[in-house]
Amino acid sequence: MEPPSGAALTAIMVCLTVVTGVLDAASFLTLGHVFTATQTGNLLFLGFGLAPALEPHSPAGTSLPGGLPVAAPAVSLGAFLAGAALGARMESALARGRRAWFPVALLAEAALLAGAAAAGWSGGPAPDLPEGRRFAVIALMAVAMGVRNVTALRVAAPDLTTTVETRAMTALMSATPLGGDRRLGYGAGLLPRRIGSVGAMLGGGLLGAWLIGLGTRTPLVVLLAAVTVAATAFLVPGLSHGRNAER
Template identity: 45%
Template structure:
């Protein structure tokens, strides 16, 4: 069942965008260099590594790409089955993502910030986080909130500085501008926060656990908002 558009969904996606920046801080600064959510960057890093430039290893990018693919398949299956049974899939998808991020954090306990060595443990964490982000991409794509993607800010940034095309039916709607600002600002804020935590010697696993907790709270908050909305829509019993 499609999540209901509105403030609750917009808030949830904005929070998730912040967590994307935090995840990528861990991925790029500790596990890689590699990206786990922004696969455009990951594919470029893989190309650089295959070309033998930059001292990059293709193993991290392959682990991320493999995990992301598995997560996307999982997300497609989860949302499709939920639609078939007429139940909401947004909160369960977030719960699954939080579980994957928690698993990644547990494995990442053996990973230390500042260690230049990239081991099988690093790649395992990358693959698990990539799976979570693959699931995330399917979830947010199917949520269908215009101008607010939790893993890609390029289009939102471009749209902020692009003049409306002739015949555009919604060239200046304020909510579209807000969504674009949310997407760009939240991504930057998340990257800044994640990097700042790592710079303050917060262990990578703790950052991932923080992200998992944020995703879990987002799922709980969205579920509560849905219940309140459903209660308001139900007809009241009794006389009047």
């Protein structure tokens, strides 16, 4: 069974983008300087942490705080890569067998996020978790996001990668009178989808930060994300059936 397309697919991918913002807010604000979805940030944190500190009297007149913690970004990066490999194996095997790989991938992501919530469940705030459990939460969330990225690449929804918005923002500006580049979509009616993609990430980050600010425990935020992804997965068969019936 093929994944949905058109407006149905756009709605699903926008929802998943919101989930990304929520998860990165939860990980960055409560688990240390680490992202679980936006791996570009982790690469930079790793580089900052491995770099020696620049002298205050450097030509630039600034100093760089070398020696930032690298364990959490390294765990997240490694787990993300493992998740990408796992997702690629699983989804391609399901596709070869003509099985519904798209909803299965979303359910796998939801299960991994539920596992992360369980691993971090405690009576105290996330920073007080033992280091091993904190890394387990980070790793499970990052594995889930690795699977997600494979899913997004396979479904190839334009401007909706669900985890990276730099390209979407560039495309967004190209589709306005300020950009006016017809090769990049100006005048093609792509503006609403691109606004939806960027807005969903911003909204997810705001929602995640708001929930954390209310005192909501990180495991509850992650569990909310897991339930959202699972609910989206259960909608997919109905949406696909409806699309096929229209043909």
